Amino acid sequence: MPQNPQLNKNGELQHLLSIEGLSKDILRHILDTAESFTGVSEREVKKVPLLRGKTVCNIFFENSTRTRTTFEIAAKRLSADVVSLNVNSSSQSKGETILDTVDNLTAMHSDMFVVRHSQSGAAHFIARHVAPHIHVINAGDGRHAHPTQGLLDVFTIRRYKPDMHNLRVAIVGDLLHSRVARSEIHALTTLGVPEVRVIAPKTLLPENVDRMGVQVYHDMREGLKGVDVVMMLRLQNERMSGALLSSAQEYFKCYGLTQEKLALAKPDAIVMHPGPMNRGVEIDSAVADGAQSVILPQVTYGIAVRMAVMSILAGNTE
Amino acid sequence: MKLPDAEQLLVELAEKIRPLIQGKVALVGIHSGGAWLAERLKEILDGDVPLGALDISFYRDDFEQRGLHPQVKPSHIPFEVEDCHIILIDDVLYTGRTIRGAMNELFDYGRPAKITLAVLIDRGGRQMPVEAQIVGTRCELEAHQSLELLRDDSGKFSLKLHENL
Numbered sequence: 001m002p003q004n005p006q007l008n009k010n011g012e013l014q015h016l017l018s019i020e021g022l023s024k025d026i027l028r029h030i031l032d033t034a035e036s037f038t039g040v041s042e043r044e045v046k047k048v049p050l051l052r053g054k055t056v057c058n059i060f061f062e063n064s065t066r067t068r069t070t071f072e073i074a075a076k077r078l079s080a081d082v083v084s085l086n087v088n089s090s091s092q093s094k095g096e097t098i099l100d101t102v103d104n105l106t107a108m109h110s111d112m113f114v115v116r117h118s119q120s121g122a123a124h125f126i127a128r129h130v131a132p133h134i135h136v137i138n139a140g141d142g143r144h145a146h147p148t149q150g151l152l153d154v155f156t157i158r159r160y161k162p163d164m165h166n167l168r169v170a171i172v173g174d175l176l177h178s179r180v181a182r183s184e185i186h187a188l189t190t191l192g193v194p195e196v197r198v199i200a201p202k203t204l205l206p207e208n209v210d211r212m213g214v215q216v217y218h219d220m221r222e223g224l225k226g227v228d229v230v231m232m233l234r235l236q237n238e239r240m241s242g243a244l245l246s247s248a249q250e251y252f253k254c255y256g257l258t259q260e261k262l263a264l265a266k267p268d269a270i271v272m273h274p275g276p277m278n279r280g281v282e283i284d285s286a287v288a289d290g291a292q293s294v295i296l297p298q299v300t301y302g303i304a305v306r307m308a309v310m311s312i313l314a315g316n317t318e
Numbered sequence: 319m320k321l322p323d324a325e326q327l328l329v330e331l332a333e334k335i336r337p338l339i340q341g342k343v344a345l346v347g348i349h350s351g352g353a354w355l356a357e358r359l360k361e362i363l364d365g366d367v368p369l370g371a372l373d374i375s376f377y378r379d380d381f382e383q384r385g386l387h388p389q390v391k392p393s394h395i396p397f398e399v400e401d402c403h404i405i406l407i408d409d410v411l412y413t414g415r416t417i418r419g420a421m422n423e424l425f426d427y428g429r430p431a432k433i434t435l436a437v438l439i440d441r442g443g444r445q446m447p448v449e450a451q452i453v454g455t456r457c458e459l460e461a462h463q464s465l466e467l468l469r470d471d472s473g474k475f476s477l478k479l480h481e482n483l
Contacts, residue, residue, distance in 0.1 A: 012385075032389070044427055044428050050376050050378065312385075314385075315384070
């Protein structure tokens with residue numbers, strides 16, 4: 001079996017590229033460490049000195065506001081120096097290759113790269129190329145993975161529903177284009193959640209989705225019955241090609257989360273969304289802003305989870 | 319060597335700390351042994367004195383060599399540190415590096431009026447200019463030896479000597 005490219009020879013996390021292939025112990029270590037970091041953000045001085053003197057480079061070949069900002073805040077709360085680059089608006093448009101960009105940033109003594117790219121596998125490609133002391137975090141690659149989002153989602157679930165072995169979770173929406181959903185499914189099943197449902201029209205489900213250990217529903221009302229957690233996905237208009245959907249209105253009617261549909265889930269069910277939300281397309285404003293919504297706590301926990309990932313990686317050097 | 323009785327030392331430590339429990343004062347234990355001791359000291363001394371716990375994993379000076387501790391526990395300081403007299407509690411005082419980390423962390427919560435260090439055992443071997451004001455007992459250990467505070471199911475303390483040869 002080929003060695004997992006995320007692990008060093010001691011079996012410790014060297015890069016975070018995808019949740020697939022990571023053990024329950026590694027996931028738990030990240031979540032438990034994140035638990036300790038939540039307190040740091042509530043203190044007078046919201047910083048710890050772990051990454052003092054290190055340089056973290058956020059290289060975003062694809063736009064993002066929330067993910068880039070939370071990675072930036074996380075690195076700063078660990079006392080690292082942070083540089084954020086939107087590469088689509090700089091060298092790449094002048095013809096520089098990804099590896100040239102990375103080599104240049106390495107020559108500037110960067111210690112960690114946080115990478116987002118529209119191509120699946122971009123972060124793996126960079127991780128294979130960098131020197132052994134450098135760590136790479138995948139902040140979203142194409143349709144493949146978005147591991148820190150998957151981790152912060154399970155962290156949020158664990159905070160509200162600590163008994164993961166007794167949960168029903170529904171993931172609703174555009175699974176075909178969603179790297180978030182893939183990461184969430186791997187995290188949930190690895191941590192022992194017994195029932196993960198996916199709810200989507202056939203045109204927005206990847207082939208062989210049932211092989212990921214999930215139950216497939218096309219009828220949202222049927223799928224939401226009795227669930228503890230409803231994870232909504234964003235309808236990814238910018239990745240949509242061809243006629244996968246009739247219209248946004250039609251989509252909202254069938255797969256938009258309204259109070260009336262949410263009432264089919266357990267009364268204490270929580271509602272999540274990785275953002276940015278299309279209000280009135282996949283989620284009704286009354287639900288997004290309602291009592292069961294934990295969408296803003298997800299953002300807050302995202303910082304603690306990213307602090308945990310960065311500090312664990314930085315401590316694992318061959 | 320014969321190890322001291324940890325329960326007896328705890329009672330003696332409490333009596334040495336008792337005169338300091340006045341005004342704006344709080345007990346803060348360092349994970350894990352110091353936090354256990356602080357809990358018991360609170361019971362013995364005064365049930366109303368504020369109690370906190372520090373896990374100094376994020377402040378260790380050997381992070382670069384050893385990485386992050388596999389079991390970080392959350393620090394918990396449920397009171398205002400600003401202008402408070404903090405009685406910092408640890409089980410075994412050795413190099414002084416843990417205490418340096420703990421003081422750095424405390425200052426990220428606020429500026430204490432005063433910090434007093436109380437330890438169950440001072441085993442010598444200091445690498446930092448750190449001294450405890452209150453000491454249960456002193457003993458000299460070799461560099462390859464280490465002393466561990468244990469807590470059994472009933473909450474009773476004992477000491478164990480490790481020979482790390």
